[in-house]
Amino acid sequence: MERGPTQPSSHVFPRGEDKRRFRKEWFEKYNWLEYSLVNGKAYCFCCYLFRRVGVDDDKFGYEAFTKEGFRQWKNAYLALPKHVGGPNSAHNRSRAAFDDFDNQRASVKEKIVVHTKEAEKKYETRVDTSLAIVSYIALQGEPFRGHDESETSLNKGNFLEFLDWYKLRNEEVRQAFEFACPKNAKMTSGTIQKELAECCAQAVTKVIKEEMSGCLFSILVDESRDISVKEQMAIIVRYVNKKGQVVERFLGIKHVKLTTSKALKRAIVEVLSAHGLTIAKIRGQGYDGASNMRGEFNGVQKLIRDENPYAFYIHCFAHQLQLVVVSVSKCCSSIEDFFDYVNMIVSSTSASCKRKDLLIDSHHTIVLNKLESGDISSGRGQHQETSLPRPGDTRWGSHYRTFLRIETMWDSIIEVLQVVHDEERNPSRAGGLVPTMESFNFVFIMKMMLQILRITNELSHLLQKKDQNIVEAMSLVIDVKTRLNNLRSEGYEPLLEEVKTFC
Numbered sequence: 445m446e447r448g449p450t451q452p453s454s455h456v457f458p459r460g461e462d463k464r465r466f467r468k469e470w471f472e473k474y475n476w477l478e479y480s481l482v483n484g485k486a487y488c489f490c491c492y493l494f495r496r497v498g499v500d501d502d503k504f505g506y507e508a509f510t511k512e513g514f515r516q517w518k519n520a521y522l523a524l525p526k527h528v529g530g531p532n533s534a535h536n537r538s539r540a541a542f543d544d545f546d547n548q549r550a551s552v553k554e555k556i557v558v559h560t561k562e563a564e565k566k567y568e569t570r571v572d573t574s575l576a577i578v579s580y581i582a583l584q585g586e587p588f589r590g591h592d593e594s595e596t597s598l599n600k601g602n603f604l605e606f607l608d609w610y611k612l613r614n615e616e617v618r619q620a621f622e623f624a625c626p627k628n629a630k631m632t633s634g635t636i637q638k639e640l641a642e643c644c645a646q647a648v649t650k651v652i653k654e655e656m657s658g659c660l661f662s663i664l665v666d667e668s669r670d671i672s673v674k675e676q677m678a679i680i681v682r683y684v685n686k687k688g689q690v691v692e693r694f695l696g697i698k699h700v701k702l703t704t705s706k707a708l709k710r711a712i713v714e715v716l717s718a719h720g721l722t723i724a725k726i727r728g729q730g731y732d733g734a735s736n737m738r739g740e741f742n743g744v745q746k747l748i749r750d751e752n753p754y755a756f757y758i759h760c761f762a763h764q765l766q767l768v769v770v771s772v773s774k775c776c777s778s779i780e781d782f783f784d785y786v787n788m789i790v791s792s793t794s795a796s797c798k799r800k801d802l803l804i805d806s807h808h809t810i811v812l813n814k815l816e817s818g819d820i821s822s823g824r825g826q827h828q829e830t831s832l833p834r835p836g837d838t839r840w841g842s843h844y845r846t847f848l849r850i851e852t853m854w855d856s857i858i859e860v861l862q863v864v865h866d867e868e869r870n871p872s873r874a875g876g877l878v879p880t881m882e883s884f885n886f887v888f889i890m891k892m893m894l895q896i897l898r899i900t901n902e903l904s905h906l907l908q909k910k911d912q913n914i915v916e917a918m919s920l921v922i923d924v925k926t927r928l929n930n931l932r933s934e935g936y937e938p939l940l941e942e943v944k945t946f947c
Contacts, residue, residue: 445546449478449489458484464517474524476539485513486520488527491534494541567629569620574631577606578640588637603637652681652693653720659683661721662728664692665712665737665744667700675700677708679715682728692910695719705736709747723748726755732763761917762907769900782889785880786846790834792874793860800831802863806856832857841904844897847890857881888943895939899927 457466457479466486470477478489488509495510508514509527516523528535581588581602590601599605611618621630661683670676677698685691696719698711713723729745731737737744738759745757774780794800807830814820832849836842850857858878865875880886903924907917 445493445542449476450480451478452481455479455481460515460517462518466517467520470520470524474528476535477524480513483513485515487513488535488538490538490542494538494545495534496537563624566620566625569617570625570629570631573607573610573617573620574636575640575643577603577610578637579644581606582641582644588641589634604632607632649695649719652695655685655691655693656681656683656721657686658725660725660727662730663712663716663726664730665708666732667703667708675703677711679712681721682730690911690913703736705739705742705744705747708736709744712744712748723752723755726752729755729757730760731757733759733767758914761921762904765900765904765907769897772896778885779889779893782886782893783843785877785886786835786843786850788873789850789857789861789877789881790832790846792864792877793857794832794834799860799864803853803856803860804831806859807853810855841897841901844894844901847894847897850890851894854881884943884947887947888939891939891943891946895931895935896928899924899931 451471453468453471455468457468459465466479470486476488476490478487479485480487486509492510508523514520514523530536578588586602588601588603590597590599590604593600593604600608607621611621621632661681664680664682665677667675667677677700679695679698680692681695682690682692696715698715700707700711702708716722726748729748731745735743738757739746745755748755749757772779773783792799793803811820815822830849830853832853833842833846835846858881861874861878861881865878868874903920906912906920
């Protein structure tokens, strides 16, 4: 192909038996034509190289122009154009294959349905823009699609709205998306968005694997149901990077149909294998306290330790602390009743927008009066507008925040409960909550739980730090146990005085 067809224009072509001979003008008219000085015959350069063996054997001129050679010079004015044929002829297919091979940009592998450099540039602009938008939305954890993505929609979703916003500010992007843009290559469909997001995920996991580079690591695993009621298992790897820093990286989510220890262990192995990681490199396992995870004989941790005895299991310290606090909250009936009363107080004062606004306005007025009287001092970040948050069942740190708000907004809560009781046509529990809150028993338990949860909440935050290690964690636990013991042995009298003062 580098030499091109053999076209000896200066050669004196001999005459045949019919007194006719090859004419050199044919080289200019048919640039694919070549002449063999040895055989004295003409051949098709393209068909000789790119003929489809077994497919084009019965086409006109196949044998003559590829194998036997053509020398019927008196019929050349008919045979040569007939060999070229129509657009889908065997010759033109061979010619197209020749051109594709000669120009790798237009070969079958490299074609992306573009025919000019300008079209290819616009295509790249569309891909780059869509990828940039996808990566940004994914980084922010926002949804891509909209409920109505039609042209008349007022909100077409984050992806399309971001794209429209960007087109208004970048003329090159607007030209690429709006002018001469093929309908099957706009790079904006939901399928393309998912594929680009998948590419981003693969790029992130590739960086994580390169950062790990065969090092030892620990795994953190937990499973829960998502909004579509599917059991999803999240897997995180924890390792020391090349800079000596302890890092945690989210590896992926795996849908599991069964939550047995064998099924979960199989799912963990599948995720690790998909990312080129092996159980032999694991040096730590961190799960919750469920029996299928921590089981001494058949739990996931035991099944993994059977293959790798160095993969030590540690029950999550923050989760253990949660269990301790839950146990404390149910240690006696009065404590359990107190938590029920707190939930009723929050529900009664925040059940409607009217009550919530009333609570905020009342607290605002009380704070202003105290500032004017000098009972409290002002400062940056102090006395911000606030409401009464509902405590969560799984995060007991939220109870501490709720108790603090009740203590701070005490007068406002009493006032709102009294207003709710007076305005209700039917008897309500709001009126009964006022004497309950003003009882010594309620205040005593609230103050006591504030002291306990203040200590445990600090520990919970420290235990959930990513750079925390086992030695520091054990030290923190010992310190908290000492503080709780001191509170038990020496804290009753100060607590009692604080409750009396508050009452």
